[in-house]
Every structure is written in C-alpha cells, then in structure tokens.
Amino acid sequence: MSNPVLVIGAGVAGMTAAIELADSGVKTVLVEELSTTGGNALDLYKAFPTDDCFYCFEGNRWRPGIRKCFYRSALIDQPNIDLKMNSRVEEISGNPGNFGIVLAIGPQYIDPMKCTLCGLCLEKSKSFSLVSVQCQPQAVIYNPDSRDEGTQIAAKECPTQAINLDAQASKETITVSDIIIATGFHEMKPSAIDEYGYGTHPNIITQLELAKLLDPNGPSGGVLLRPSDGDPARRVMMIQCVGSRDENYYPYCSKICCIFALKHANILTRERENVGVSVVYMDIRTYDRYERYYRETRESGVEYIRGRVSRVTPQEDGSLSIVVYDSLLNTYLRFSADLFVLSSALEPSAGSGHIIETLRLKSASGFIGPLSADDPVVVGNHVFACGTALGPAEVPESVTQARAVVSKILQSRK
Ligand SMILES: Cc1cc2nc3c(=O)[nH]c(=O)nc-3n(C[C@H](O)[C@H](O)[C@H](O)COP(=O)(O)OP(=O)(O)OC[C@H]3O[C@@H](n4cnc5c(N)ncnc54)[C@H](O)[C@@H]3O)c2cc1C
Ligand code: SF4
Ligand code: SF4
Structure with missing residues (x-):
C-alpha cells in the first residue's frame, strides 16, 4: 500500500486537498498547529464573490447526502484523514516519495469525540473557550495559561469526561510519499507605520x-460599535495599501485587500443604518468579477479619495481626526471618523521560512515559490503548495490550487 500524503495546514486550501485526496482513497495526514481547522476563513463573516456567510466554508464542495450548511463534516467523518490538531512538523528527512516526518503533537486536553459543546466548562472557567460555533472539530479549546479556580471544577463536572488537564505532548514518526504545504498567510499588524497609529x-x-x-x-453581535467606548460608529475611513506596495515592508500588491475592503464598505452602507464610508486609495484593484463591488459601493455613496493619510489624532470625544493628502486636488483635507480601518498586507505565515529552508525550496517574497511559472503548485520533487502559502489569493483560487495538487498526486499514483 502507498504511503500517506502529508498536508501541513488545515485552512481552506489544506482541508480541500486532504478531503479530495481522502475521497479518492488516498490516506492523508493533516497537521494543524491550532486547535481548530479553518485558518483565516473562520474570521471572515461574509465571503466574496457570493456574499454567503463564511461559517460553512468547509462546504465549498458539495457532497451527496450532506446539506450545503454542514451539520456533518467532510473532514471529521472521512476515515482516510488522520487529523492532528495542536501539532507541528518538527523534522523532515528521507527522499522525495519516501519522506520521514517527525511530528510534535501538542497535549490533547479536550477529546473532540466526547465533547458535546454543552457549555458547562465555559461557564465555570475562562481557561475554556469556543473559537466559533462552526468550529471543526466540534469542541471547546483549553488554554492552560488562563487556568483559574474554575478549571478543575469544570474538568470534574464535564458530563462526558471530555477534559484531561494532565494531557502531555508527544512525538510521532511517519513516512509519507508527498508533502503539501498549505500554511497560509497572516494579516500584517502595522504597528511600525507611525502615521496610521x-x-x-x-x-x-x-x-x-x-x-x-x-x-x-x-x-x-454584529452591531458596529466603537471599541473605545461602545458608542455607535457612524463614520468609517479605510486606507488601502498598508504595508503592501511599500519597499519598507512588502513590495508586492496583496491582490485581494481592495476587494475585501470594498466588500466591507458594501456591507456597511447597505446593511447598516446611517454609516458613511470613505476609502483612501492609490489604485483600486478589483479585478475580474470583483469590479461589481466598486460599482455597488459607488452607488451606495462610498466616498473615494485618491491620496495618502498623513496623520491620525485621537479626539477627546472618542473620534479620530484624520489628515489626508488628496493627490487629485493636490491639497490636504481633514476628516473626522469613528473607526479608521487599515487594509493591511497579507504576509507569509510564520513557519514558511523554516519550511523553505528545510526542503530547500524557492522563496517568492517569503511565500513558497514555484519551481517553474508554468506549474505554480509544484514547488519541489514530490512537494506541492496551494492557497495563500504561495502568495495572496482568494478562497476560490486557493481551492482551485488545492485541486490541482490533488490531481497531480493522483496521476503520479496511477
Ligand atoms: C480581511 C480579509 C477578508 C477576506 N475575505 C475574503 C472573502 O470574502 N472571500 C475570499 O474568497 N477570500 C477572502 N479572504 C482571503 C482568505 O482568507 C484566503 O483566501 C483563505 O483563508 C486562504 O486559505 P489558506 O488555507 O490558503 O490559508 P489560511 O487560512 O491562512 O490557513 C492556513 C492554516 O495553516 C495553519 N498553519 C500555518 N503554519 C503551520 C505550520 N507550520 N504547521 C501546521 N499548521 C500551520 C494555520 O494555523 C491555518 O489554519 C480574506 C482575507 C482577509 C485578510
Ligand atoms: S463541559 Fe465537557 S462536554 Fe461540555 S463543552 Fe466543556 S468539554 Fe465539552
Ligand atoms: S489589492 Fe489594493 S489595497 Fe491591496 S495592495 Fe493591491 S492596490 Fe493596495
């Protein structure tokens, strides 16, 4: 029997690759460093291009017998997937087609097969939390650093005995035929850019x-409030290209931040009452079908200002005074806003550098670089990458790349 395939990262790209390989009869080991799958898609609320809610992102593929809004999981219910949560790849050795992998498996404090999400532990202690109502595996998570007096009580009173506070980390060595890197991206935290505050x-x-x-x-609860004092936020200013297209940070265009900014501007002006939005931009890049967000936001009254923000000053009433250089009018303008929203660069995930070094891969501005431009998902001999591990991408593109990888692996096994 062939060795399994290793997938690193259980965001949309990694999950798609694992599920589709598994459905084709290939054993897959899916390694995720966090306690829940989904990656960045867990936090996106509504998704372009369709504006559907993002909770059922796993349902980007339809399966017979399972509704689009999942109450069963293609990931958890698939016996060919060995899902390792709280885990990382520690060592890679061996040869292409026959890699030796050492996995560092984090303590499994909560048994997802036993947890019924009854919520008792959440009431007893702050050390337990629920990442999302749609999280997979369907279980709470435990953070030992937040341990308090309620922790032991929760463990004792959990009706299904799903909590093991003494769980220990472990190691496991496996052999795999192929490696798929789906380690995704981080949204840059732009604290170093002084003028944006x-x-x-x-x-x-x-x-x-x-x-x-x-x-x-x-x-x-979805109501737009100012984090500073909980007052309603009525005026929102967005600034594009934060850390992207900037030689001091990332020289590349992050490709999708115009689209997600305009998606949010559309939600704010069409689905919330009395909210005004201004977008400060250098260029608006809503390629292909996403141009509709530009048209719709224009119609709904979003104000576009070509220029840069030069200063943000908090006011005593909790608002922000924002000075913008308008490059079309060649003048400085002053605005007042309740929220100042930064469209930050998408940067490579923290572990990318280590993976690139260990497997001697090419780097493309810190993301995984393809071996050849003709075949963007092939990054080494029996090594593939998909999704935002390769660079900024939307979900449809990430899923398409994952499927391209699956097709290559299946062909190589014929
Ligand atoms: C504000 C914002 C709004 C967006 N809105 C949309 C939208 O409406 N529609 C759309 O199509 N796209 C949208 N996107 C883009 C979307 O988030 C990405 O296309 C998608 O999440 C990419 O999935 P991924 O699997 O490639 O990466 P990720 O979601 O980043 O997943 C990577 C996974 O790998 C794990 N991981 C990382 N390193 C390791 C490691 N070393 N070992 C183990 N696990 C690891 C991470 O924990 C994570 O779970 C938006 C992005 C942002 C920032
Ligand atoms: S008390 Fe037990 S079953 Fe209930 S949510 Fe917590 S871990 Fe899950
Ligand atoms: S997608 Fe738009 S906001 Fe993002 S870097 Fe490119 S031009 Fe700037």
Missing part, C-alpha cells in the same frame, strides 16, 4: 478586526 488607539483597526465587528457571532 495602529496599536495606539482602540478605534484604529485592521480589516480582519472589522470583520469580527460585523459578525453577528462577534463581540458586539
């Missing part, structure tokens, strides 16, 4: 943080 005032946030504020399951 990120980190100095709670009403200066990133687009990913705005997505949380818009989410009905988020901290404000």
Whole structure:
C-alpha cells in the first residue's frame, strides 16, 4: 500500500486537498498547529464573490447526502484523514516519495469525540473557550495559561469526561510519499507605520478586526460599535495599501485587500443604518468579477479619495481626526471618523521560512515559490503548495490550487 500524503495546514486550501485526496482513497495526514481547522476563513463573516456567510466554508464542495450548511463534516467523518490538531512538523528527512516526518503533537486536553459543546466548562472557567460555533472539530479549546479556580471544577463536572488537564505532548514518526504545504498567510499588524497609529488607539483597526465587528457571532453581535467606548460608529475611513506596495515592508500588491475592503464598505452602507464610508486609495484593484463591488459601493455613496493619510489624532470625544493628502486636488483635507480601518498586507505565515529552508525550496517574497511559472503548485520533487502559502489569493483560487495538487498526486499514483 502507498504511503500517506502529508498536508501541513488545515485552512481552506489544506482541508480541500486532504478531503479530495481522502475521497479518492488516498490516506492523508493533516497537521494543524491550532486547535481548530479553518485558518483565516473562520474570521471572515461574509465571503466574496457570493456574499454567503463564511461559517460553512468547509462546504465549498458539495457532497451527496450532506446539506450545503454542514451539520456533518467532510473532514471529521472521512476515515482516510488522520487529523492532528495542536501539532507541528518538527523534522523532515528521507527522499522525495519516501519522506520521514517527525511530528510534535501538542497535549490533547479536550477529546473532540466526547465533547458535546454543552457549555458547562465555559461557564465555570475562562481557561475554556469556543473559537466559533462552526468550529471543526466540534469542541471547546483549553488554554492552560488562563487556568483559574474554575478549571478543575469544570474538568470534574464535564458530563462526558471530555477534559484531561494532565494531557502531555508527544512525538510521532511517519513516512509519507508527498508533502503539501498549505500554511497560509497572516494579516500584517502595522504597528511600525507611525502615521496610521495602529496599536495606539482602540478605534484604529485592521480589516480582519472589522470583520469580527460585523459578525453577528462577534463581540458586539454584529452591531458596529466603537471599541473605545461602545458608542455607535457612524463614520468609517479605510486606507488601502498598508504595508503592501511599500519597499519598507512588502513590495508586492496583496491582490485581494481592495476587494475585501470594498466588500466591507458594501456591507456597511447597505446593511447598516446611517454609516458613511470613505476609502483612501492609490489604485483600486478589483479585478475580474470583483469590479461589481466598486460599482455597488459607488452607488451606495462610498466616498473615494485618491491620496495618502498623513496623520491620525485621537479626539477627546472618542473620534479620530484624520489628515489626508488628496493627490487629485493636490491639497490636504481633514476628516473626522469613528473607526479608521487599515487594509493591511497579507504576509507569509510564520513557519514558511523554516519550511523553505528545510526542503530547500524557492522563496517568492517569503511565500513558497514555484519551481517553474508554468506549474505554480509544484514547488519541489514530490512537494506541492496551494492557497495563500504561495502568495495572496482568494478562497476560490486557493481551492482551485488545492485541486490541482490533488490531481497531480493522483496521476503520479496511477
Ligand atoms: C480581511 C480579509 C477578508 C477576506 N475575505 C475574503 C472573502 O470574502 N472571500 C475570499 O474568497 N477570500 C477572502 N479572504 C482571503 C482568505 O482568507 C484566503 O483566501 C483563505 O483563508 C486562504 O486559505 P489558506 O488555507 O490558503 O490559508 P489560511 O487560512 O491562512 O490557513 C492556513 C492554516 O495553516 C495553519 N498553519 C500555518 N503554519 C503551520 C505550520 N507550520 N504547521 C501546521 N499548521 C500551520 C494555520 O494555523 C491555518 O489554519 C480574506 C482575507 C482577509 C485578510
Ligand atoms: S463541559 Fe465537557 S462536554 Fe461540555 S463543552 Fe466543556 S468539554 Fe465539552
Ligand atoms: S489589492 Fe489594493 S489595497 Fe491591496 S495592495 Fe493591491 S492596490 Fe493596495
């Protein structure tokens, strides 16, 4: 029997690759460093291009017998997938087609097969939390650093005995035929860019943080409130190209930040009452079908200002005074806003550098580089990458790349 395939990272790309390989009869080991799968897609609320909710992102593929909104999971219910949560690849040795892998498996404090999400532990102690109502595996997570007096009580009273506070880390060695890198991206935290003031005032946030504020399951129940004082936020200013197209940070265009900014501007002006949005930009890049967001936001009254923000000053009433250089009018303008939202660069995930070094792969501005431009998902001999591990991409593109990898592996096994 052939060796299994290793997939590193259980975001949309890694999950798609693992599920489709497994459905084709290939054993797959899916390694995820966090306690829940989904990666960045867990936090996006609504998704372009269709504006569907993102909770059922796993349902980007339809399976007979399972509704689009999943109450069963293609990932958890698939016996060919060995899902390793809280885990990392520690060592890679051997040869292409026959890699030796040492996995560092984190302590498995909660048994997802036993947890019924009854919520008792969440009431007893802050050391337990629920990442998302749609999380997979369907289980709470435990953070030992937040341990308090309620922790032991919760473990004792858990009705299904799903909690093991003494769980220990372990190691496992496996042999795999192919490696798929799906380690994704991070949204840059732009604290170093002084003029935008990120980190100095709670009403200066990133687009990913705005997505949380818009989410009905988020901290404000989807009502747009100023984080500083909980007052309604009526005026929102967005700034594009934060850390992208900037030689001091990332020289590349992050490709999708115009689209997600305009998606949010559309939600704010069409689905919330009395919210005004201004977008400060250098260029608006809503390629292909995403041009509709530009048209729709124009129609719904979003104000576009070509220029750069030069200063943000918090005011006593909790608002922000923002000075913008308007490059079309060649003048400085002053605005008042309740929220200043930064469209931050998509940067390579933290472990990319280590993987590139260990497997001697090419780097493309810190993302995984393809061996040849003709075949973007092939990054080494029996080594593939898909999704945002290769660079900024939307979900449809990430899924298409994952399927391209699956097709290559299946062909090589014929
Ligand atoms: C604000 C914002 C809004 C967006 N809105 C949309 C939208 O509406 N529609 C759309 O199509 N796209 C949208 N996107 C893009 C979307 O988030 C990505 O296309 C998608 O999440 C990419 O999935 P991925 O699997 O490649 O990466 P990720 O989601 O980053 O997943 C990578 C996974 O790998 C894990 N991982 C990383 N390193 C390791 C390691 N060393 N070992 C083990 N595991 C590891 C991570 O924990 C994570 O779970 C948006 C992005 C942002 C920032
Ligand atoms: S008490 Fe037990 S079953 Fe209930 S949510 Fe917590 S871990 Fe899950
Ligand atoms: S997608 Fe738009 S905001 Fe993002 S870097 Fe490119 S031009 Fe700037």
